[in-house]
Amino acid sequence: MKSKFAKRAHFVKSSETREILKITERPEVISFAGGLPAPELFPLEALKDACNAVLNEEGAASLQYSTTEGYVPLREAINRRMKTVGINAAIGNILITSGSQQAIDLTGRLFIDEGDTIICESPTYLAAINTFKSYNANFVEVAMDEDGMVMEELEEQLQEHPNTKFIYTIPDFQNPTGRTLKLERRKRMIELANQYDVLIVEDNPYGAIRFAGEELPPVKHFDTEGRVIYLSTFSKIFTPGLRLGWICADQAFIDKYVTFKQTADLHTDSFAQRITAKYMELYDMEEHINKIKAVYKERCTAMLACIEEFFPKNLSYSKPEGGLFIWVELPEDVDATHIFTECLKNNVACVPGTPFFPNGTQTNTFRLNFSNMSIEKITEGMKRMGEVLYRELEKEKALL
Amino acid sequence: MKSKFAKRAHFVKSSETREILKITERPEVISFAGGLPAPELFPLEALKDACNAVLNEEGAASLQYSTTEGYVPLREAINRRMKTVGINAAIGNILITSGSQQAIDLTGRLFIDEGDTIICESPTYLAAINTFKSYNANFVEVAMDEDGMVMEELEEQLQEHPNTKFIYTIPDFQNPTGRTLKLERRKRMIELANQYDVLIVEDNPYGAIRFAGEELPPVKHFDTEGRVIYLSTFSKIFTPGLRLGWICADQAFIDKYVTFKQTADLHTDSFAQRITAKYMELYDMEEHINKIKAVYKERCTAMLACIEEFFPKNLSYSKPEGGLFIWVELPEDVDATHIFTECLKNNVACVPGTPFFPNGTQTNTFRLNFSNMSIEKITEGMKRMGEVLYRELEKEKALL
Incomplete structure (x- = not known):
């Protein structure tokens, strides 16, 4: 053969x-x-309660095909949590994904043409590298210091690479470095994205796990032009096995993400979505x-x-x-x-x-x-x- | 922007x-x-039992990250069921997917280059059309009669389209027509695939739901050269909301599928996999x-x-x-x-x-x-x- x-x-x-x-x-x-x-x-015991409550109260609907966008009460609960960190999103800004890995993959599918440049922190998240490379992207690495990506170098690279599609950043407790982008740099990153007309993909799986220092608003908080695509997940704050992530972005982007998600897996596990929403209803996730x-x-x-x-x-x-x-x-x-x-x-x-x-x-x-x-x-x-x-x-x- | x-x-x-x-x-x-x-x-009550049993007996492992290939007892249970319809697969031949829609999508990713031809029944499954088109495939439609795809026309099209990558077929109770490919045509399809060196993607979500007539072995049963990629799902025999499908194929193909599945969503919901395996252990799925x-x-x-x-x-x-x-x-x-x-x-x-x-x-x-x-x-x-x-x-x- x-x-x-x-x-x-x-x-x-x-x-x-x-x-x-x-x-x-x-x-x-x-x-x-x-x-x-x-x-x-x-939270094993709490999950047991959530499973039983969903099956008792919601019955077969929790196991049937459901909408690509995701379970509405879960999307609402996500919005309530995001509001506390300074992101004001409507329901139409949220797409539930099968883990934030799928959010990364759909982002590659939706935005990357062969030869597009992605600017990222050096180093950055391995699985994002592999995924974006599968769409034939070129990577331009920007140096970091202990305060995250260095903005002067970011600007130089934006000047040098006019075919940049987006800046990929993990601003909070980055994987692999554990470093956090400081406040002024967040604002500066938005200014540069606006000036050079590029998107920012903010991958934020760890932001909620701050155990020292001062809370910082996500990069998305400073977004004035709908340029920031914010990705997050329940994997680090709840359980990773259920594979629940989300994308928060401009509705025009979400609508297109939905068409690709339809081809990728129709929708994310309905039962996982409902037991997570139920958990957040019955228990205090904070x-x-x-x-x-x-x-x-x-x-x-x-x-x-x-x-x-x-x-x-x-x-x-x-x-x-x-x-x-x-x-x-x-x-x-x-x-x-x-x-x-x-x-x-x-x-x-x-x-x-x-x-x-x-x-x-x-x-x-x-x-x-x-x-x-x-x-x-x-x-x-x-x-x-x-x-x-x-x-x-x-x-x-x-x-x- | x-x-x-x-x-x-x-x-x-x-x-x-x-x-x-x-x-x-x-x-x-x-x-x-x-x-x-x-x-x-x-089976709501049975699922409640399965959820509780998994959380009680398997605990945190059921909610943790797990392997891309899928939960071993579930893959074994799938193989036992497939054996009864004439597919003898090893564990390494099975990849669990997030619904069979993901199996279709990963198949597109793994095999379709821009301009490749896919030969399919006319008409065929809508979501497969959209997915394969997103990888820039050309479709060649082969007429059906009440006994499924017409083999003479299939051979003509194979002759005419040497860049055919695979035949996409839904042999049992096809979506949308409900028609079934008759036995001799299954054998003939394999002969033609061997002769013209193309793959067969056998999409088989409905095969287990035969309520009249005689059982027919899947096309994969007649595969002698590892050319048939068999896709199936728990959506029609159990519940679709859990999004559990699988690919059964030659191990060399599965190994490559795994690398793409890593970029797509790391792995399928561990909990959904385990409660389905547990259900099959505790209850009689047949x-x-x-x-x-x-x-x-x-x-x-x-x-x-x-x-x-x-x-x-x-x-x-x-x-x-x-x-x-x-x-x-x-x-x-x-x-x-x-x-x-x-x-x-x-x-x-x-x-x-x-x-x-x-x-x-x-x-x-x-x-x-x-x-x-x-x-x-x-x-x-x-x-x-x-x-x-x-x-x-x-x-x-x-x-x-």
Whole structure:
């Protein structure tokens, strides 16, 4: 049989992180590699109530085909939550998606023509890179500092790339760096988008998980021209298994998203939508999120203390005020993939950072996840990792 | 703001049937327009048990991120069911999708390059047309008779279109016609696919809902070279709201499908997968399907009797042995869209058939759904429709 695959099948590759996750699943490995929320915080009993209430009260409608746009009470509940962070959306501005991964994918489908430029933080979210690349986008990376994407460099790149379709940004507790875009830069990003007539895709899965510092309004809050497409999800504040995300955007965009969502999967799981809406009706979701924040804060604080205590001094790292991740930068000549391999021998795992750079340039970084491990495991795992880092960084020095 | 949409956004349109469904939702309308399964047959109490059992026994794992391929016990249960119809698949041959609509979409993504030809039945499933068109495919329609796609014409088209990527077929109780591909033609289709080196995409959502005639093995059963990609779903045998479908194909294809599914939505709802697997463990799904068959048989029989009794004689219609649909062909000069409009005035609805022809050529057909209406409503609705048809067909005659 002659090969039947479409051209695009040859340049989409399996997510490297997902492959790494498989390797790190051995029970003896303490893994900081994944990006999983803490499962012990999933509200199991409350969900049981929600399932029974939906099946008792709403019956067959909860299991029937439903509208592509999504379940109205869920969209309303989303709008009520978004209002508290400064986004005033109408029901027609919301499309429920099958996880925010689908929101990313539909964004690629709706906006990217072959050769379009996407400007993003360097590094950025791996699955967004893979998805946008499957639509043949070119990536232009803009440097970050601890306050997020550097606006001067963003402007330079906008000038240099007039075929830029959108800026892709994760302003809050970014994946993979844990960094947050500071307030003035949010405003400046909007000014630049208006000036250079580009869209902003604000991917905001972590914004609600702020456990330190001051609340910042999302980039969308400053949007005056309907240029910001805001993506978010229930995965980090409720459960990821139900695959519920949403897009908040100008209605003209949402209408087009809907036509693509029809071809993609008709609509998102009706039952998942209804049990989530029911949960928000019966229980206090903010209280639940506060529990998550408290636990993640402890774990993040513990991991940062371990870096101080167990890691060599000649590396830098982010100090996140929320989210799930810490980012570590090794001396320039150190290969993080080698560190990863050595760590694995010591039964501890991280994710090497290279795949998070769309153009694959930087090789001396890795990502640590703190949300999915007890403090005891964090302490033990970081100790193991520290031993590897001391040994390998010494070797590097000896080679110089 | 300059338009930001990708080129593909300009030729994907909202599904006409979905728009029609909105019009027909007025409570006074008896609608045969949709394709909904009978909600009164959804096993609500059993699902409640399944939800509680999953949350009690499997806990947080049922709500966490999970593998792209799908929940292993569900894939095993699918394989056990498929074995009974003559498909021997291994676990690596199965990918769980977010409804079989996603299976169709991923098939487009994986196989269709701009300008590729897809050969299909004339007419065929609307949402597959829209999806494959979004990947820039050309459609070549092959005529059907009451025994499905005509093999002589299929061979002619294969000869004429060497850039054919696949044959898209719905062999059992086809949507929209309700027709079934007869046994010898299934074998012949495989021979032709082998000879002309093309794939077959067998879309089989209705095969399990046979309520009359003899069981036929799926086309996939006769596949000797791994050319048949078999798509199916729990939507018609369980519930559509949970959005659970699957792809059964050669493992080399499944591996590539997985990379695209990662970009599309990471994985299908873990909880929906587990409650469906749990339902199949705790309850007898075949017994449930038998109930569906009994009810649909009654409704189909009633609707066919109504056509005999209330419709003019100068039209033809299919006599399905399963599935959800009957297809009506009016005299050639009658415009079914006009009939639809007139029916709506009489508070009864069908779906005009034109959008089911990928190249939009035939305008004198419509589709009737019998699964979603009581016998009383079927009788009343068909009476109303018969009145419209008699009146409008008389007018046509007067014009000649």
